[in-house]
Amino acid sequence: MTRFIVVGAGLIGSSIAYRLAERGHPVTIVECDYPGAGTSGASFAWTNSNEKTPYSYHLINALGMRAHRELENEFGACPWFHGGGAVEWRADANEAQELAERVQRLTGWNYAAEWIPADRLHRLEPALARGASGDAKIAYFPDEGWVDPGVYIEFFLGKARTLGAELCRETVIGIELRADRVTGVRTASGTTLGADVVVNCTGCWANDLGQDVRLTFPLAPTTGLLVVSAPAAPGIRRVIRTSGVNLRPDGAGRIMLHSEQDEKRFTPDSSREETMPVAAAMVERAARLCPDLAGVRPEAMRLSRRAIPGDGVSAVGPVPGISGYYAAVTHSGATLAPWLGQVVAAELGGSAREPALQDFRPARFF
Ligand SMILES: Cc1cc2nc3c(=O)[nH]c(=O)nc-3n(C[C@H](O)[C@H](O)[C@H](O)COP(=O)(O)OP(=O)(O)OC[C@H]3O[C@@H](n4cnc5c(N)ncnc54)[C@H](O)[C@@H]3O)c2cc1C
Structure with missing residues (x-):
């Protein structure tokens, strides 16, 4: 062998x-x-094939999503996998336009993507503030999820x-x-x-x-910055993506937060003093969407490098x-x-x- x-x-x-x-x-x-x-x-x-282009790259990510689902048939319980889909809305006009084009492209590729009304968003995510999405159109990607x-x-x-x-x-x-x-x-x-x-x-x-x-x-490689909240149990159930911040549950009552804009200014060696104020601001932005996050401390920050050919x-x-x-x-x-x-x-x-x-x-x- x-x-x-x-x-x-x-x-x-x-x-x-x-x-x-x-x-x-x-x-x-x-x-x-x-x-x-x-x-x-x-x-x-976040398990997804949402922003992946060209089609060949979208396809392998879609195959990855399917493989995650198939692990349940193979092993029964998969405690690392959390389905429930992802929701996304964009307050910024250019970003909203990009989201609309993306939803159209993805449905054309037979990827599960739909527009949902605000009351459906609030049934999916009751911890969000009423009106959290403002006037923005809300996209729902029901087959997405995240892993531990x-x-x-x-x-x-x-x-x-x-x-x-x-x-x-x-x-x-x-x-x-x-x-x-x-x-x-x-x-x-x-x-x-x-x-x-x-x-x-x-x-x-x-x-x-x-x-x-x-x-x-x-x-x-590019630098990634993730923030993990204290275990405030704010009741977020799935991946939520917005113009200011992305968030998802991280287990044990914690929330993981991410912002593409914020991480650009850091390197893997950036100090806690540099990243902490940014992390706190990220939690504050998230608290405008989810009031139970008000006053919650960022507990950890993780700087890393993406493995990108x-x-x-x-x-x-x-x-x-x-x-x-x-x-x-x-x-x-x-x-x-x-x-x-x-x-x-x-x-x-x-x-x-x-x-x-x-x-x-x-x-x-x-
Ligand atoms: C901020 C951020 C957000 C991300 N978000 C997503 C997302 O939402 N969805 C998604 O699908 N992906 C996401 N990714 C990408 C994903 O996390 C990576 O593609 C994945 O973790 C890569 O895994 P890996 O096993 O290839 O590499 P790694 O996890 O880096 O593993 C490589 C291992 O090699 C070891 N190693 C290195 N050098 C040596 C050596 N000389 N000898 C022995 N061992 C060595 C290291 O210690 C390490 O454990 C994200 C990445 C970042 C940074």
Whole structure:
């Protein structure tokens, strides 16, 4: 049986490792920190194919959403997954126009998207202030949801380990090459781990494994800022997206908040002093929509880097001219993880190449 090393125990690595182990392969997962320590542990983790273009990218995200639903048939309870859809309205005129065009595009692609009246919004989200959406049209995307990345990763890593996969807490500092074939990885402790195939699931660190330049491709990571409220139990039930702030439940009475505008001014090294006032302002904006958030403290802020290949879409597959190496690097990984786990393990196990991944091969960069 082909022996695999999966580098990185985030949403993507844990999914692929489990599906490889399920197929009977010996798998070693090498993780330099704790599982979920990377981008996955600092993700809004909204499962959607809402703003994804072109169509081929929309399609793989829609397949990711379906794969999340299918996990329920496979495992019964999926405590990491929270359905219920997402609601969105835009006070800003340009943003409202973009939303209208998006709803039209998505319905044309057979994606569940509809306009709902304000009283339906208030039945879906009774914790919102009356009139929270003002005069804006309200879109509802009933098939969307969100995941708890930590719960997902714990489950899939646990399943992989039950099937014999090993988790090795080491930092990869080199990828072993013999002629044009990868033969394993070198770690910071001086160990060399051998494998027939190395699967790089290190997200935004994918080029930082001390590897030959032929195993790299362009990345364009951006900084993400998420704010988690104190456990104020404000009763928000699903993903809510607006011009000023996006929010969703985060478990145990907490709310997760995100604002694309705010995060642009930060780097992963920004200090708590810099981010805290922005976090507090974000909660205040959310409190205008949801009065129970008034006076609630931001409890945590998470700065991270998005794993984005240079042209903005996924990079999943081998690189040209070198065997024994496969990369799976993508934004939207919370949505894509269960589907990628299945199709990547199938390809690596010798099945035909997945047609839906055709536009997303790293080879396009070479
Ligand atoms: C603010 C923000 C919001 C987001 N919102 C969404 C969303 O709403 N919906 C969605 O679908 N996606 C979203 N994403 C994207 C999604 O979170 C990522 O695509 C996903 O988490 C990537 O997972 P990963 O497993 O590839 O990477 P990671 O989770 O980063 O895992 C990589 C792992 O590799 C390990 N590693 C790195 N270097 C080494 C090394 N040398 N040796 C060993 N191990 C190493 C790291 O410690 C890490 O654990 C968001 C991301 C951000 C930042």
